[in-house]
Amino acid sequence: MRGLRLGPGGEFDTLRAVFAQLGSAGGRDLGDDCALVSLGARTLAISTDLSLEGVHFRTDWLTLREIGWRATAAALSDLAAEGADPLGVLVSLGVRDRGKRTTDDAVELMAGVGAAARSVGARVLGGDLARSPRLLVDVCALGTVARAVRRSGARAGDALWVTGRLGGAGLALRALQTGRRLDAGVRRRFAHPVPRIAAGRWLARHAARAMIDISDGLAGDAGHVAAASGVAVTLELDRVPCWPGVAPLGAARSGEEYELLVALPRRFAERDARAFRRATGVLLTRIGTCTHGRGVQMTDNGRPVAPPRGFDHFPAR
Amino acid sequence: MRGLRLGPGGEFDTLRAVFAQLGSAGGRDLGDDCALVSLGARTLAISTDLSLEGVHFRTDWLTLREIGWRATAAALSDLAAEGADPLGVLVSLGVRDRGKRTTDDAVELMAGVGAAARSVGARVLGGDLARSPRLLVDVCALGTVARAVRRSGARAGDALWVTGRLGGAGLALRALQTGRRLDAGVRRRFAHPVPRIAAGRWLARHAARAMIDISDGLAGDAGHVAAASGVAVTLELDRVPCWPGVAPLGAARSGEEYELLVALPRRFAERDARAFRRATGVLLTRIGTCTHGRGVQMTDNGRPVAPPRGFDHFPAR
Numbered sequence: 001m002r003g004l005r006l007g008p009g010g011e012f013d014t015l016r017a018v019f020a021q022l023g024s025a026g027g028r029d030l031g032d033d034c035a036l037v038s039l040g041a042r043t044l045a046i047s048t049d050l051s052l053e054g055v056h057f058r059t060d061w062l063t064l065r066e067i068g069w070r071a072t073a074a075a076l077s078d079l080a081a082e083g084a085d086p087l088g089v090l091v092s093l094g095v096r097d098r099g100k101r102t103t104d105d106a107v108e109l110m111a112g113v114g115a116a117a118r119s120v121g122a123r124v125l126g127g128d129l130a131r132s133p134r135l136l137v138d139v140c141a142l143g144t145v146a147r148a149v150r151r152s153g154a155r156a157g158d159a160l161w162v163t164g165r166l167g168g169a170g171l172a173l174r175a176l177q178t179g180r181r182l183d184a185g186v187r188r189r190f191a192h193p194v195p196r197i198a199a200g201r202w203l204a205r206h207a208a209r210a211m212i213d214i215s216d217g218l219a220g221d222a223g224h225v226a227a228a229s230g231v232a233v234t235l236e237l238d239r240v241p242c243w244p245g246v247a248p249l250g251a252a253r254s255g256e257e258y259e260l261l262v263a264l265p266r267r268f269a270e271r272d273a274r275a276f277r278r279a280t281g282v283l284l285t286r287i288g289t290c291t292h293g294r295g296v297q298m299t300d301n302g303r304p305v306a307p308p309r310g311f312d313h314f315p316a317r
Numbered sequence: 318m319r320g321l322r323l324g325p326g327g328e329f330d331t332l333r334a335v336f337a338q339l340g341s342a343g344g345r346d347l348g349d350d351c352a353l354v355s356l357g358a359r360t361l362a363i364s365t366d367l368s369l370e371g372v373h374f375r376t377d378w379l380t381l382r383e384i385g386w387r388a389t390a391a392a393l394s395d396l397a398a399e400g401a402d403p404l405g406v407l408v409s410l411g412v413r414d415r416g417k418r419t420t421d422d423a424v425e426l427m428a429g430v431g432a433a434a435r436s437v438g439a440r441v442l443g444g445d446l447a448r449s450p451r452l453l454v455d456v457c458a459l460g461t462v463a464r465a466v467r468r469s470g471a472r473a474g475d476a477l478w479v480t481g482r483l484g485g486a487g488l489a490l491r492a493l494q495t496g497r498r499l500d501a502g503v504r505r506r507f508a509h510p511v512p513r514i515a516a517g518r519w520l521a522r523h524a525a526r527a528m529i530d531i532s533d534g535l536a537g538d539a540g541h542v543a544a545a546s547g548v549a550v551t552l553e554l555d556r557v558p559c560w561p562g563v564a565p566l567g568a569a570r571s572g573e574e575y576e577l578l579v580a581l582p583r584r585f586a587e588r589d590a591r592a593f594r595r596a597t598g599v600l601l602t603r604i605g606t607c608t609h610g611r612g613v614q615m616t617d618n619g620r621p622v623a624p625p626r627g628f629d630h631f632p633a634r
Contacts, residue, residue, distance in 0.1 A: 046442065048443065048444060050446075054450075090364075091365075092455045125363065128367040134451075136411075140365060
């Protein structure tokens with residue numbers, strides 16, 4: 001089955017098997033960012049992303065508008081990782097029954113959804129709505145793609161590059177968890193992640209071999225690329241572009257960054273990265289390599305580094 | 318905005334306005350069963366259907382497999398009402414954290430989802446999964462359609478026809494609510510609704526002018542067709558095909574029937590209905606007419622009948 005996303009929590013690892021087994025009735029490739037469906041000359045890319053109050057967000061951390069934006073950006077980020085061009089989103093909302101204020105809540109959530117969709121030229125196509133004791137936002141994002149960039153296409157010899165700077169989301173999360181005041185830039189990074197649609201399309205047009213969005217953290221998602229592509233990955237921590245105040249190991253662990261990790265052939269050079277930045281306004285940094293083998297290794301100035309605590313060297317695809 | 322579905326409860330009527338307002342950024346037609354997106358020579362039909370424990374289903378009424386089937390059938394029923402050919406479904410699941418049994422719950426739900434999808438030749442394309450204190454199943458169904466049959470195409474002079482027999486779902490619901498034993502046939506009708514995909518495609522090929530699935534009850538959905546099409550509708554209660562033991566007024570009120578209400582030109586005759594039945598195995602019965610005007614009237618053997626309690630003569634589109 002394609003297009004599977006797994007929520008946080010180790011207990012869900014076994015559920016990959018559930019979806020894989022049931023997926024035998026349907027798609028073959030478990031665990032790409034999007035489901036891909038051929039439709040005449042076009043390929044449709046579809047991703048769905050469920051956000052639940054108390055699991056994925058807290059209403060004392062984010063406004064409803066930010067919750068709507070974030071849920072939509074997460075689904076669009078999956079399209080970005082395929083190099084897809086978004087068409088639109090369908091949104092299922094669960095909102096608390098608060099009498100007249102029920103409408104206000106739905107308006108606020110949908111304002112965030114609509115703004116995130118419009119920011120990448122997508123439309124709100126439809127949705128569903130129900131009363132729910134906890135807020136929920138489920139976004140299904142649709143796009144088209146000329147050449148889908150799967151997570152499985154990396155080859156030995158490819159370099160790994162990453163967009164943007166990592167660690168801001170983790171920094172925000174720790175501040176929120178400990179009740180510390182959030183710097184405006186860090187808050188914006190957490191509450192208004194920008195789906196890397198233009199970046200993903202540029203990279204798809206420029207020889208990207210494999211791509212994934214960094215929702216599980218750099219180390220974790222590098223592991224997904226390694227497992228899916230059948231290569232070993234070495235991440236050079238000293239090269240990882242970090243958010244101010246974040247150490248490289250923290251940046252490599254920070255989840256929900258919604259940046260892109262991309263495998264590019266060796267011929268892709270620093271001057272190409274500068275062209276990327278001119279075209280998209282986004283930083284692109286070489287941070288590792290793919291070799292024959294399996295699993296993820298990390299180095300710091302050439303020396304091996306112990307992986308983050310709880311890090312799975314050989315995650316499932 | 319298209320493809321909007323509204324959950325039960327009068328307080329949500331105002332939310333139509335919310336979606337309509339936000340929809341101005343996107344689609345133009347509020348309230349069709351599916352969102353429709355032109356994609357080259359094809360039109361994509363997409364519908365999303367959210368089912369929440371305690372709102373749309375109870376785990377002491379249905380097995381998890383039945384809950385998965387029912388949620389998927391509801392989304393597919395929207396495709397049927399456009400005359401669409403299903404491609405596949407994406408499914409977001411929220412399951413309780415029950416340790417090792419968490420996996421069993423997801424397997425059971427997905428078994429029902431997979432069976433419902435396969436029953437109409439569709440695939441499970443992808444999904445998302447999260448821990449949730451209450452079960453939830455959100456199904457996004459995708460299909461293609463050569464000529465979408467909207468709810469807005471009925472004209473004065475058309476006849477209204479309905480597939481199947483109505484009232485079984487309401488009968489089951491009342492038995493479940495009052496703790497009475499369910500007849501096996503009635504239980505199956507409630508727990509395993511059959512999405513009328515083949516019926517919808519046949520009708521789309523045979524001059525269907527407007528179509529809607531009966532999820533809000535015959536009277537309510539006839540009102541949606543009347544409002545969207547700008548016609549008046551007269552339902553002839555004495556012609557409504559009823560589930561055994563259900564009176565016509567009960568059949569006209571019964572929701573979540575997942576049968577199709579279709580406006581067909583006057584030339585569509587009883588012999589055409591017999592051809593439909595030979596092709597699909599499903600009953601098709603003429604139950605009303607469209608005339609100039611607005612709203613819904615009901616008659617019983619030609620005499621006007623008071624509408625069901627709480628029935629809105631002029632519902633929103």
